[in-house]
Amino acid sequence: MIPxxxxxxxxxxxxxxxxxxxxxxxxAGTVHxxxxxxxxxxxxxxxxxxxxxxxxxxxxxxxxxxPFSKHIRSRIGWVPSVDRSFYMRISGVENLLFxxxxxxxxxxxxxxxxxxxxxxxxxxxxxxxAVGGYSHGMTKRLAVARALIVDGPLYLVDExxxxxxxxxxxxxxxxxxxKANGGATVVWSTHRLTELNGLVDTVTVLDRxxxxxxxxxxxxxxxxxxxxxxxxxxxxxxxxxxxxxxRSLSGVASVLGGNxxxxxxxxxxxxxxxxxxxxxxxxxxDIHDCYPETGLVERAMEARLRT
Amino acid sequence: xxxxxxxxxxxxxxxAFARRDFKIxxxxxxxxxxxxxxxxxxxxxxxxxxxxxxxxxxxxYGGQEPSYLGFAAIGIALGAFIQLGMGRVSxxxxxxxxxxxxxxxxxxxxxSTSLQVGMAIYDFIYVPLRTALLLxxxxxxxxxxxxxxxxxxxxxxxxxxxxxVWGLGTLAAAAILxxxxxGAGLGLAxxxxxxxxxxxxxxxxxxxxxxxxxxxNPIAVAMEASREALLGGEGWGAVVxxxxxxxxAAMITLVLGWAAVRMALRxxxxxxxxxxx
Numbered sequence: 001m002i003p004x005x006x007x008x009x010x011x012x013x014x015x016x017x018x019x020x021x022x023x024x025x026x027x028a029g030t031v032h033x034x035x036x037x038x039x040x041x042x043x044x045x046x047x048x049x050x051x052x053x054x055x056x057x058x059x060x061x062x063x064x065x066x067p068f069s070k071h072i073r074s075r076i077g078w079v080p081s082v083d084r085s086f087y088m089r090i091s092g093v094e095n096l097l098f099x100x101x102x103x104x105x106x107x108x109x110x111x112x113x114x115x116x117x118x119x120x121x122x123x124x125x126x127x128x129x130a131v132g133g134y135s136h137g138m139t140k141r142l143a144v145a146r147a148l149i150v151d152g153p154l155y156l157v158d159e160x161x162x163x164x165x166x167x168x169x170x171x172x173x174x175x176x177x178x179k180a181n182g183g184a185t186v187v188w189s190t191h192r193l194t195e196l197n198g199l200v201d202t203v204t205v206l207d208r209x210x211x212x213x214x215x216x217x218x219x220x221x222x223x224x225x226x227x228x229x230x231x232x233x234x235x236x237x238x239x240x241x242x243x244x245x246x247r248s249l250s251g252v253a254s255v256l257g258g259n260x261x262x263x264x265x266x267x268x269x270x271x272x273x274x275x276x277x278x279x280x281x282x283x284x285x286d287i288h289d290c291y292p293e294t295g296l297v298e299r300a301m302e303a304r305l306r307t
Numbered sequence: 308x309x310x311x312x313x314x315x316x317x318x319x320x321x322x323a324f325a326r327r328d329f330k331i332x333x334x335x336x337x338x339x340x341x342x343x344x345x346x347x348x349x350x351x352x353x354x355x356x357x358x359x360x361x362x363x364x365x366x367x368y369g370g371q372e373p374s375y376l377g378f379a380a381i382g383i384a385l386g387a388f389i390q391l392g393m394g395r396v397s398x399x400x401x402x403x404x405x406x407x408x409x410x411x412x413x414x415x416x417x418x419s420t421s422l423q424v425g426m427a428i429y430d431f432i433y434v435p436l437r438t439a440l441l442l443x444x445x446x447x448x449x450x451x452x453x454x455x456x457x458x459x460x461x462x463x464x465x466x467x468x469x470x471x472v473w474g475l476g477t478l479a480a481a482a483i484l485x486x487x488x489x490g491a492g493l494g495l496a497x498x499x500x501x502x503x504x505x506x507x508x509x510x511x512x513x514x515x516x517x518x519x520x521x522x523x524n525p526i527a528v529a530m531e532a533s534r535e536a537l538l539g540g541e542g543w544g545a546v547v548x549x550x551x552x553x554x555x556a557a558m559i560t561l562v563l564g565w566a567a568v569r570m571a572l573r574x575x576x577x578x579x580x581x582x583x584x
Contacts, residue, residue, distance in 0.1 A: 011579070013579070044579075047579060050414065051576070052410055052413070052414075052576070052579065052581060053576065053578075053579030054576050054577045054579070068576060070416060070418070071416075073413075073414055073416075074414070074415060074416035076414065078411070078414050080407075080410065080411070082407055083407075084406060084407035085406075085407045085408055085410070085411050086406075086407075086408065087327065087331060087406065087408060088406070089330075089331045089334040089335070090327065090330045090331055090334065094326075094327070094330055097323070097326075098323050098324075098326070098327045099411065099415065101319055101320055101322075101323035102320055102323060102412070102415035102416070102417045103415055103416060104316050104320075104416060106316075106319055107319065107322075107323075110323075130334070146411070
């Protein structure tokens with residue numbers, strides 16, 4: 001059984017088409033990323049998977065059934081992107097206890113399970129504080145803990161790490177990666193490209209509701225444009241002219257833009273950074289700094305969005 | 308066996324709602340205690356109003372002239388159940404929408420009916436206790452004239468009456484799901500039912516056409532039967548003849564309410580606005 005199957009699914013809100021004929025399938029044991037800028041349709045797609053919204057076109061099959069069925073929906077661990085999805089006047093542990101009992105756990109079991117989950121997401125010390133006093137990051141961690149109440153085959157995670165610090169973000173990613181390694185399917189929605197490496201297996205790039213790319217992360221990365229580096233150059237006793245830099249890099253790279261101190265250099269397909277830097281040094285330039293202008297993932301996504 | 312286990316789980320879910328709501332209410336301690344104090348303030352207020360009203364304007368029950376306090380006490384007691392049945396679920400749904408917890412709740416395996424009952428269960432425990440406390444205070448400190456022989460028949464009447472108002476409440480809940488801040492039409496219907504209920508004044512004071520409506524109003528029927536039982540000493544004889552009517556009325560509102568909530572949920576799913584407010 002394929003856990004998620006979308007066949008030409010559309011969803012519109014009035015005249016606005018939020019999701020436009022999207023087809024995708026996600027295998028068990030994988031982390032699938034929905035990637036795209038704000039308003040690309042990621043959250044709508046997740047809500048369609050969660051059975052919270054009905055499609056206006058196409059067919060959806062989740063865990064072998066209709067996501068509108070209570071039986072299917074209750075097997076989904078869901079992390080919403082919104083901040084407010086808890087009872088603010090009661091503590092984190094009381095919130096989890098309540099939801100755990102709604103998921104069918106008996107009181108005593110639910111209570112110990114709630115504490116265990118809070119420990120997993122690093123909220124042990126704040127377990128008995130009212131959620132109204134939690135920060136955005138703490139509320140997000142609590143939402144992750146609630147999703148993990150469902151020891152289910154499917155997790156839908158909407159921008160789970162956006163309010164978290166670097167360490168917390170890595171911990172949450174590791175938790176869901178582990179779930180996928182254990183056989184669960186995780187759909188991870190984000191516009192943060194830095195989250196992809198080491199977490200996701202497959203990617204759907206969305207833009208204005210349409211699929212721009214759907215496939216393996218490696219495949220997507222291989223489609224990235226040529227590397228672009230930002231280089232800061234000085235010339236002892238003189239001014240750096242981009243034309244002069246261009247001439248010195250002939251055959252290995254070319255200057256895309258910038259000024260006479262700081263410029264963007266695009267490498268030719270067969271060139272490596274070392275050759276470019278050596279050419280610059282041999283031409284009498286001092287290299288003060290050099291760094292990738294955008295990461296591999298960013299360029300891959302940009303390339304997909306341009307197609 | 309499976310069914311029994313499922314029922315136990317369902318009860319546990321309802322208890323979780325009760326615990327949640329108690330914790331939330333208790334977190335507003337001043338309001339919680341204020342509500343109890345307000346109860347006693349109400350008793351004092353009705354005692355003074357009672358001094359101004361000539362008992363002769365009130366209808367006789369079982370050939371006896373009741374005091375205004377006794378007349379109003381029954382109105383207040385049943386009124387609490389009416390308010391609970393009609394308003395609690397819709398208010399709770401609205402609150403869940405505003406807090407953003409409605410969608411996470413609908414993601415759980417809890418059935419829609421259990422969600423509705425769960426959202427009101429704390430009040431179903433608290434309101435009868437509060438009402439009993441109010442009546443006990445009135446009986447203890449004031450001349451209410453409530454007869455003990457009418458208590459059990461009235462409790463049976465309430466068992467038949469509450470499903471009717473619960474059905475109205477689910478209709479209101481469907482309106483909240485659909486129209487978010489409720490339907491004006493439903494509010495008017497509730498107002499008409501309240502005016503023709505005879506909770507705080509005798510129905511004889513209403514114009515003829517409103518009295519006709521009142522005769523068909525299950526709230527008014529329950530109100531009058533309770534007064535006959537508790538103030539007139541008519542006991543079971545005052546209650547039993549009305550049970551069939553209340554049962555039919557309850558069935559109609561429950562079925563309509565159930566269908567309305569189902570339609571509202573389908574509509575919200577289709578539109579994707581379940582959590583919107």
